[in-house]
Amino acid sequence: MRQGPLTSLKIVEFAGIGPGPFCGMLLSDLGADVVRIDRKGGRGGAHTDVTSRGRRSVALDLKSPAAIEACLKLIEQADVVFEGFRPGVMERLGLGPDICLKRNPKLVYGRMTGWGQTGPYSQAAGHDMNYIAITGALHAIGTKDKPTPPLNLVGDFGGGALYLALGILAGVVHARQSGQGQVIDCAMSDGAASLMAMFYGFKASGMWKDERRANMLDGGAHFYDTYQCADGRWVSIGSIEPQFYALLLEKTGIKDPEFARQHDRAAWPDLHDKLAKVIATKTRDEWTEIMGGTDVCFAPVLTLEEAPKHPHNVARQTFVEVKGVTQPAPAPRFSATPGAIQGPPPHIGAHDREALSDWGFSDAELDALAKAGALDAELVS
Numbered sequence: 001m002r003q004g005p006l007t008s009l010k011i012v013e014f015a016g017i018g019p020g021p022f023c024g025m026l027l028s029d030l031g032a033d034v035v036r037i038d039r040k041g042g043r044g045g046a047h048t049d050v051t052s053r054g055r056r057s058v059a060l061d062l063k064s065p066a067a068i069e070a071c072l073k074l075i076e077q078a079d080v081v082f083e084g085f086r087p088g089v090m091e092r093l094g095l096g097p098d099i100c101l102k103r104n105p106k107l108v109y110g111r112m113t114g115w116g117q118t119g120p121y122s123q124a125a126g127h128d129m130n131y132i133a134i135t136g137a138l139h140a141i142g143t144k145d146k147p148t149p150p151l152n153l154v155g156d157f158g159g160g161a162l163y164l165a166l167g168i169l170a171g172v173v174h175a176r177q178s179g180q181g182q183v184i185d186c187a188m189s190d191g192a193a194s195l196m197a198m199f200y201g202f203k204a205s206g207m208w209k210d211e212r213r214a215n216m217l218d219g220g221a222h223f224y225d226t227y228q229c230a231d232g233r234w235v236s237i238g239s240i241e242p243q244f245y246a247l248l249l250e251k252t253g254i255k256d257p258e259f260a261r262q263h264d265r266a267a268w269p270d271l272h273d274k275l276a277k278v279i280a281t282k283t284r285d286e287w288t289e290i291m292g293g294t295d296v297c298f299a300p301v302l303t304l305e306e307a308p309k310h311p312h313n314v315a316r317q318t319f320v321e322v323k324g325v326t327q328p329a330p331a332p333r334f335s336a337t338p339g340a341i342q343g344p345p346p347h348i349g350a351h352d353r354e355a356l357s358d359w360g361f362s363d364a365e366l367d368a369l370a371k372a373g374a375l376d377a378e379l380v381s
Contacts, residue, residue: 002342003339003340004030004334004340005337007033007337008079010032010035011032011034011081012075012080012082013081013083014082014083015036015038016084016085018084018152020082020083020112020161022157023110023162023164023168024036025050026162027168029053029339029340034054035058035074035355036055036056036057039059040061041061042348044057044347044348045057045345045346047344047345049345052345052346053343053344054343055342055346056343056350056354057347057349058351058352059375060374060375066369067372070361072103075104075107076104077104077359078107079107080108080171081108081110082109082110082184083110083112086113086123087111087118097111101183104181105179106180106181108172108175108182109182113186114128114131114189115189116185121134121189128156129149129152131160131187131189132154135159135196136193137154137155137192137195138154139212140212144212154192154195155192158191159188159192163190167186220265222268223239227280228276228280229283229287231283231285233284233300233301234284235279236301237297239296239297244295247294248291248297251294252275252278254278284300285300287300288300
């Protein structure tokens with residue numbers, strides 16, 4: 001039994017990679033009934049494929065007219081369909097938004113790409129780093145010497161999957177109020193640019209230099225950076241506000257009057273070196289004992305192995321273990337309708353008969369699809 005605030009939502013997801021599955025995971029974790037259309041004969045379903053959790057998989061041969069018609073029948077009953085192919089792919093399959101909205105005028109049709117449906121780059125291949133490169137985000141992150149890719153968190157997941165999930169839910173609200181569906185053009189480059197809103201504001205106000213490690217939030221300030229400890233491990237310090245900065249000086253035992261120049265950018269390099277030398281005198285765990293849980297704005301920098309074992313994460317059950325795989329629990333949290341991991345990552349085609357039957361396909365229709373080669377032949381009764 002599914003649980004969460006989105007249990008009334010029926011969603012068709014066309015299988016993709018990266019941000020598409022992550023968006024499907026988010027919606028499934030909050031209770032949506034997500035049926036994923038996989039390509040017949042594909043491989044997948046490993047228990048370590050965390051972002052595929054919680055959905056049911058139907059494997060169809062999308063070169064088969066019968067399979068395309070089956071997709072359209074599912075879409076007729078869906079609140080949402082979303083895909084992450086290059087512009088034009090769904091149209092060539094016969095599953096573009098014009099056809100789907102004719103079959104279901106209330107449909108929210110989500111399209112997620114790196115560059116968007118239009119623009120000079122729209123047909124070009126790319127990855128997260130490329131999408132955030134044209135927004136200013138990649139330029140702002142890294143060392144003085146070079147920009148550093150921030151994993152694929154800013155483009156794929158932040159600018160892509162999260163914005164698509166937001167767009168889908170906004171579209172559903174509108175559709176339920178008006179009866180009118182619509183198409184969501186979710187470009188990771190657009191989303192990454194949106195995430196940079198505050199920094200463009202800072203730049204316009206003169207608060208932000210357009211160079212790396214020269215600003216308060218990019219490691220330029222000595223009071224907002226990571227520092228290596230005596231044992232080679234690292235801590236994070238973010239003592240921005242004056243009362244938190246004063247506590248940092250108290251906890252570290254720093255009495256040097258030069259540290260009174262907290263917001264003097266000219267002093268930052270020297271103060272950074274001095275603070276680094278102090279932090280290097282103790283181990284990470286020793287600093288955690290001194291500053292952890294205080295208003296210094298401090299936290300140890302944990303590895304992926306360590307993070308699930310941190311007392312705060314343990315207390316909040318931020319991570320869970322499913323079949324031996326440690327993974328993040330659903331987020332955010334709801335007081336009345338808590339989300340949940342709705343099931344393990346599915347093997348491709350594992351729910352062909354079950355999911356299609358639940359969505360209104362008769363046994364005769366399922367047998368016809370199997371005989372047409374659109375589904376696995378084992379479905380023939």
